[in-house]
Amino acid sequence: MTGSVGIVLRGNRFYWMWLAFLGALIASGALAYVRQASTGLVLTAMRDQVSWGFYIGNFTFLVGVAAAAVVLVIPAYIYDWKPIREIVIFGELLAVSAIIMCLLFVLVDVGRPERLWHLVPLMGYINVTSILGWDAIVLNLYFVVNLVVVTHIIYRAYYGQPYDKRIVIPLVLASIPMAIGIHTVTAFLYNGMAARPYWNSSILAPQFLASAFCSGPAILLVVLQLLRKFTRFEIQNEAIWKIAELMAYAMFLNLFLHGVEAFKEYYSNTEHLLYTRYWFQGLGEHRTLVPFAWTAVALNVTAFVLFIMPAARQNPITLNIGCLATYAGCYIDKGMGLIIPGLTPDTLGEIYQYYPTVTEVQVSAGVFALGFLVFTLMLKVAVPISLGEFRGDIALAPPRGGD
């Protein structure tokens, strides 16, 4: 343990600047949250008419990121593809960090956070017909599974021992349907609401999965390239290119599913079209979200085009542009692009234009920063262990400082 603390305290100036930056965001987020907790959620832009907003949008997006760890797991274990095997662990670390952020976003969004224990079975009460209740259960289960796998592998590696297949393999295999499960349950949360026609569409669950499977790996690809650059970790190009290829297919599915939704709305031309129109065209003078809508489309299409071309995948510049475009496009799409049009116009036809306040942005930035911090610290310990630079069983020279 002390060795780990030692490791995370050793780093070059990029590392410390990164930590300082994250620390600043966390501090500002914490201050903003204290203000919000004492005055009330009135400090957000959410009102009765649009009762969910930026926090829940971020939550939804991050559940997708957490589920995407499985994109690596499937080829690694099911197809036993060696190049990806070594980096599965980073996917699981990402999943753990993402779930932490998800839980934090729920914490900052609810009106009575001190009552969240009401969700704990036995202590509280879970309404079995509530999808949100099930979401809480499966998210926490997925978190525990990933945490157990990751800590076990790292612990064993620390002592120079191979991990126990009897623990890891079943859990990892279980995590595949669980990953699909958590995002499907999150989709059902919206999908099941008859009151919100924009969400009440069967296509939501597959569309969530498609956008999750491109946005999660996008972060991972960037992280892997950083690892490759700043540590002695060797990650084969084939692994990276393969992931990018899978992302291309996922993005195609994402775009296709969005496209068919748009067709259904515009062609059937019922009153339900209002929500889609608000997103893409605005309604009357209410046009706040239109720039976001088209930006997301542009980013997603760009990402798809870049990743579908092998040459572009293999060029580091276009690869990274594609990753950022995917991440940003899916973030807009699944955050604001899902929640707000679903609630605007509201059930009684009123249009209240929602966009986040400074408080919401500060708190959200703080939560993201906390998640990134957790991810960074875990990587800082996990990478040397995986490389064999940080061992508990044999005496080694102190590990070289790296990111």
Added chain:
Amino acid sequence: MHRTVIPLSCAVAALAAWGCGRVGVDRVATTESHQAMTAIVPPRASAAVQLRVEVPPPPFSEGVFPCSECHNETDLPPNRTRRPLVDAHDEIVLKHDEENRWCLDCHDTNNRDRLHLASGETVAFEESYRICGQCHGEKYRDWRAGVHGRRIGEWNGAKQYLLCVHCHSPHQPRFKSLEPRPAPRRPMRPAR
């Protein structure tokens, strides 16, 4: 949960109705402190029991009742000629089928303290709804059932009816426009 509760409640209600009589129909209202006149309202066709309810007194203008103080054989013999009134009651502008009817089609010619039906039968002012019911049969049936017009009281007990004329002036029955209460506040973002 709902699926068991509703049939169960229906069964319980049916038993209760059969065993204990209908809920609230034949309760006699206790008189309240204000001078309430009792109107006898014929019940719905299915009920066998008369429903007695309270009704506040008819809304006479100040000092106008009893009409027979002026309208009697000696002081003011009845004049059946249909005409606009100029000597008295000229503030009343009739807007109630005024093409075909005038005052004495409702007010009894010989006994001004009462109204009369089309048959000639006189009716007290406290039962003026019987007159209204002659033409407005559907409204009358609804009012008797408590579905038309304002009521206060208990949903399963004593209720206070109002006479038709408490809301609809018999001379200008159209319900007056009201000033609405203020609109709700629009949702506003916080200052920062």
Added chain:
Amino acid sequence: MAKDETVTTDVTRRQFASVAAAAAAGWLLTACGPRRLHEIPRDRLREAISEWERDYSEKYSQAVTVSDTGPMPGVLFAMALDLSRCNGNRLCVDACVTENNQSRDPEVQWIRVLSMDKEKGIDFADADPYYDPKEVPEPNRFYVPVACQHCRNAPCTKVCPVGATWTEPDGIVVIDYDWCIGCRCCMAACPYGARHFNWQAPSVPQGQVNPSMHYLGNRPRPKGVVEKCTFCIQRTRAGRYPACLEACPTGARKFGNMLDPESEIRYILENKRVLLLKQELNTMPKFFYFYGT
């Protein structure tokens, strides 16, 4: 540490003890800790309520009573509204606010009166709740007040993750303000915009508090929880009409026991053209809009 491949699967004593301790703590909390009002037995309910009565009386400097009247057997409450009679005066909104101790600042109103165009009919996309003319009714407009419909197939009670909202046996959909975590899932699920959230601490001016309360109804709510129409549970379970009905000058609102064949509600259902809002959603509201003429 042994260097074998296999890891020991024996549960250590420490592990067993910690799990047992956690289970015991959990049991203790469930047995003695705060519970949902839905589950508290009647006698313990009276204790909790007496405590509230003392607290509220002190806070509002007047004698507050909190009723714990339960549902009457054989009763299923329903409300009806005559669209031919509502003229949009909003007196019901005011009466509801006063009777149910709704916050004045920030403004919380459980009833929302929508003004609609006669030619378009019931069309929410064109509804306007912010009409403010000198007089109502306005030409060519009709008025549809909307509040909780107390659905028999309520989407809100289905989605609450902690079971803080449920339908009572007499049909009233209620909220346990002390159990609600404020996740607002019910608000997203409600098709009628009937639920309202306390985005900040609600405030009722001192002299305007209604001291006659019910534990599931109009007692003061904290910030961060959801509230809505309760069919004036404090009045209706005592046999009285809801405040909105008594305030309505045109007699547009009707209320009663759906199961009573002599009730006004049954008369309306049998004799009038009744419509339900958003009927295709199969929520089965117990709020019947009808045309009296």
